[in-house]
Amino acid sequence: MATTGRPQLRSISACLAVFLGLLNILNTGNCDEQVPLIMWTSEGVSVPTQSPPTAGHIVGQQQLASYLEKALSVGPRNVVLFLQDKMSIEDFTMYGGAFGNKQDSVFPNLEGALRSSSSPLVLPAVSWPASNAVIGQLQDQLDTSPLYMDPETLSQLRLNASSPALLVFRLPYGFGADLMSAKDILSGNDEMIGQVLSTMKTQSVPYTAIYTALQPPGRLPRGGWRERERERERQRKIKEKAGIYGPVEFKEEDNTCILLWAQGLSVSILRSGRWEEHDLTPLTFGEGVSPKLDGSTCDKSKARLVLNYENILGHRSFKLIFAMSQRHYKVSARRWFTLDAVVLEYDGTHATFNGSRHVYAPAEYSYRCGSVTNFRWPVLIPRTSKDPANQWRVSFADFQIQGFNVTGSDFSYASDCAGFFSPGIWMGLMTSLLMVLVLTYGLHMIMQLHTMDRFDDPKGPAISVPLTE
Structure with missing residues (x-):
């Protein structure tokens, strides 16, 4: 310096x-x-x-x-x-x-x-x-x-x-x-x-x-953006060699404002008493894959990511929509963003899942969760009991999303969905409790031992203890 x-x-x-x-x-x-x-x-x-x-x-x-x-x-x-x-x-x-x-x-x-x-x-x-x-x-x-x-x-x-x-x-x-x-x-x-x-x-x-x-x-950032795109391409190739694909990016005026990544995206529909599943992961992520993001928007308070597909589970037009918002909460004295809804739009029908009760994070962070579903430990809840969402299952594995305060092509610090008392923590607590009980029982047994009140003198006669004692 x-x-x-x-x-x-x-x-x-x-x-x-x-x-x-x-x-x-x-x-x-x-x-x-x-x-x-x-x-x-x-x-x-x-x-x-x-x-x-x-x-x-x-x-x-x-x-x-x-x-x-x-x-x-x-x-x-x-x-x-x-x-x-x-x-x-x-x-x-x-x-x-x-x-x-x-x-x-x-x-x-x-x-x-x-x-x-x-x-x-x-x-x-x-x-x-x-x-x-x-x-x-x-x-x-x-x-x-x-x-x-x-x-x-x-x-x-x-x-x-x-x-x-x-x-x-x-x-x-x-x-x-x-x-x-x-x-x-x-x-x-x-x-x-x-x-x-x-x-x-x-x-x-x-x-x-x-x-x-x-x-x-x-x-005028034309040449500079070319330099930045070359750097992004280099980083993308490095990730591909490591077996890792990049997130979905939505850009507004050449600036990335929404990021989405998941190890697995799948949807299922109930037909004739059976669940028919379709994996959307290869259509969304990977080398040479560029999902259509028509209809996506973002600003300082609202963000909407739309993934457009075709011919999914017999539906010619199929959209997976993530609607997010952020606002200031007086109780915590800071801004938070929430995933308000996940919408499946197919052939003019909307199936809406509410996610704001469980999917949220500080506005400066991204949200990450190992599993986001509506059927097993549900995080996404159908909007009403009569909503078409009750006929669908959505499953996002190793899910991460950020709709605000995005810089470059990288996620911000992740707010994880895992609660404090995870299965591993419960197992550790139960094991510790069992060891404490065993130790307490052992100390109690030791405290019950008493010293003999009579001792044998090798030079004198042997002590005779009556059976009645």
């Missing part, structure tokens, strides 16, 4: 803005391809410094991975990632008080964090595909899944310095907004950074913080 002992870093915010402005001048031809990245550690943590890149150098994906690896190998492995939708170096030169107007700076909390850190690192020019993949790089190096948080839920989380954690805070950016609104948005983001850092300070857990963005503002 960058050296902090030099006198000019006493006003690190001004130096940061001027340095970024200089890099902007040196890279005018490629500024649309770069985003800045700032990394620092919590106050009181001292780690070896890393040399920043030379002026005009663009940090690529491999070099960024090297910076992160060196920082996390010796520094705190609780990582706080502030991920803005878009960012450019002009944000710091225009709004960071770079020309002596410190009262106009919209980054007071960020500047304070950099001043208090013993090892800040400033990368003014990072190629945007590299910054776009920073979550995946951190996830690989920390060997943990990202947790998408907000300042309110962070206060409920208890971190451990010995256990790595990747906390992701998404920050908005006013693309296309006027000068004043863009400044207000950046100021609000800085306030959120200050709130998060204040909460982290109360937990007394050392951390590494990173502030960057997914892509530059105003950039």
Whole structure:
């Protein structure tokens, strides 16, 4: 990380803005391809410094991975990632008080964090595909899944310095907004950074913080999306070699907003007193399989995934629909998403299963369950007693779904459906209870033993004990 002992870093915010402005001048031809990245550690943590890149150098994906690896190998492995939708170096030169107007700076909390850190690192020019993949790089190096948080839920989380954690805070950016609104948005983001850092300070857990963005503002992402698609293809081939297929993805404006994965999807219908089953897994997942998702939609409060099939159990048109929603619950003081319904639509008929009572998770998480059915330990319940759903059976094995706060092509941290008292736990409790009973019985028998009140003297006559005693 960058050296902090030099006198000019006493006003690190001004130096940061001027340095970024200089890099902007040196890279005018490629500024649309770069985003800045700032990394620092919590106050009181001292780690070896890393040399920043030379002026005009663009940090690529491999070099960024090297910076992160060196920082996390010796520094705190609780990582706080502030991920803005878009960012450019002009944000710091225009709004960071770079020309002596410190009262106009919209980054007071960020500047304070950099001043208090013993090892800040400033990368003014990072190629945007590299910054776009920073979550995946951190996830690989920390060997943990990202947790998408907000300042309110962070206060409920208890971190451990010995256990790595990747906390992701998404920050908005006013693309296309006027000068004043863009400044207000950046100021609000800085306030959120200050709130998060204040909460982290109360937990007394050392951390590494990173502030960057997914892509530059105003950039046409055609070439970048091709780069991202190539990376996805590479990851897909790796999974296929390991015998693992990827999830179903539904995209809205080139951004994935719904993910679905299952080891097995099957439906059955009751005909003439017998259940006829059809396996939908090979039509939904696997190499070269692209299910039709016509009718799928998603927004901040509602999500609907529609899997379209043909000729299923004698029905020419067949749809498997997952309807989800999310809202804020005052009791828990956080947002939750629920799988409101699973609908089978076939030849104009709807069979509806309610799932909101059992299938739910925090809005930042995905939901995972080993078995989701309507007949064996049912999780899905027919809407009414007369609903056509009573003639159907649905079975999802090793089921995982996420309809909100999706980043990239990976699921967020999974909220598992398994209750605390699983069969294994019950077996352990019963075994422990049996051992306690045996031990109690043994102690009781030992306590019943009495010491003899008469002893035989080898020099005297033998003791005669009458049978009456």
